[in-house]
Amino acid sequence: MKNSISVYVHLPFCRSRCPYCDFASHESAAIPFDDYSAAIDAEWHLRRTKAGASAPISIYIGGGTPSLWPADKLKSLIARITAPLSKDTAASLEITVEANPKDTDGPWFDELVSAGVNRFSIGVQALDDQRLHFLGRRHDRRDAEAAVTAAVRSGARSVNADLIYGTPGQRPAELTDELHALVDLGISHLSAYELTAPKGTRLSGRIRRGEVTLPDQDALATMWHLVRGVLDQRGLAPYETSNYARQGHRCRHNLHYWRGGPYIGLGAAAVGCLTDGNRGMVRYTNTGDVAGYLAAARAAHPPGRLVGLGEGSVREPLPPTVQAQERVMLGLRTTDGVWLPPVLDLLPDETRAKWGKWVADLVEEGMATTSDNGNCLKLTNTGFPLADLVAERFF
Numbered sequence: 001m002k003n004s005i006s007v008y009v010h011l012p013f014c015r016s017r018c019p020y021c022d023f024a025s026h027e028s029a030a031i032p033f034d035d036y037s038a039a040i041d042a043e044w045h046l047r048r049t050k051a052g053a054s055a056p057i058s059i060y061i062g063g064g065t066p067s068l069w070p071a072d073k074l075k076s077l078i079a080r081i082t083a084p085l086s087k088d089t090a091a092s093l094e095i096t097v098e099a100n101p102k103d104t105d106g107p108w109f110d111e112l113v114s115a116g117v118n119r120f121s122i123g124v125q126a127l128d129d130q131r132l133h134f135l136g137r138r139h140d141r142r143d144a145e146a147a148v149t150a151a152v153r154s155g156a157r158s159v160n161a162d163l164i165y166g167t168p169g170q171r172p173a174e175l176t177d178e179l180h181a182l183v184d185l186g187i188s189h190l191s192a193y194e195l196t197a198p199k200g201t202r203l204s205g206r207i208r209r210g211e212v213t214l215p216d217q218d219a220l221a222t223m224w225h226l227v228r229g230v231l232d233q234r235g236l237a238p239y240e241t242s243n244y245a246r247q248g249h250r251c252r253h254n255l256h257y258w259r260g261g262p263y264i265g266l267g268a269a270a271v272g273c274l275t276d277g278n279r280g281m282v283r284y285t286n287t288g289d290v291a292g293y294l295a296a297a298r299a300a301h302p303p304g305r306l307v308g309l310g311e312g313s314v315r316e317p318l319p320p321t322v323q324a325q326e327r328v329m330l331g332l333r334t335t336d337g338v339w340l341p342p343v344l345d346l347l348p349d350e351t352r353a354k355w356g357k358w359v360a361d362l363v364e365e366g367m368a369t370t371s372d373n374g375n376c377l378k379l380t381n382t383g384f385p386l387a388d389l390v391a392e393r394f395f
């Protein structure tokens, strides 16, 4: 992880807005492909100087809906990012592209693989047409199956399917069938998220008005265990509370992030987190306004400080204790757990002693275990489903 960075490219354009979504994306009839690519290129050159000698280990193109981009436009975007890298670095990258069913076909996947993409993440979300309709998705089961099949046939090293569980009235047996059907299609990775309704979304409004009721915590816990049981049986092991992979198919990009590694974010609303010289770690968020981002990237020149681009961008210095808390929060969600020494080193002496006691308490309660002479903290099967609650103790 030392001297490694990940690169995230945000393409914030969608055809329509899903009712549960609060991601930074815009409903766009026309996407400014060339201008946006040029802006990403300009920002990449700016950010690389800040990342110093660090070599990228992964590029993740997310959104939004990257599959609204024709393959040739995505290929030239990827080429702009890999152009300044050494041949060896470029060849060793994990390059992921997110895609939604219906936008994509076999040639689209094949062309991207020929450009070095070796991982696809398909927004399947469900394999039931009624549930897909409830989720406001543009595709049906047949589109989803066709997209996953085409991605697998493209020869990409790994194919992930995103799945949402916990829609109103969903029965465990339906979820079981969906999981088996996806594994049968040849996926090597699955991300399963419970449906949430963030404030301000259409779904949260429907819940507030009493039109929709989401499953309670017990039902969700049952479904979480079900997902884990079925996928375990089918050879996809959990490595994070929502992520499952066949051996050798864990997502390198996300692991780097969960381990607290530095990352560059490129694009409107993109978030990055890097060391800013001797000012410590800084998280920046670019403006979410696409026109504002394009103008800011065009005018960008290496600033003295690490900043977000555009009006309304955010620069957030991360005090060491906050870094330690975030590392514990993300690390406890992984089956590898948290490597404690560098985390404890971030804390002042008095807090370090308190954290030692909290760790001992978790072990005594059967929520966690330690290994490697107490240096590695991992949650047990009891603690793992409650990772977020456990992490709150450190805040």
Ligand code: SF4
Pocket: 013, 014, 015, 016, 017, 018, 021, 022, 023, 025, 063, 064, 065, 100
């Ligand atoms: S496609 Fe994805 S990013 Fe776009 S609105 Fe739907 S959930 Fe949000």
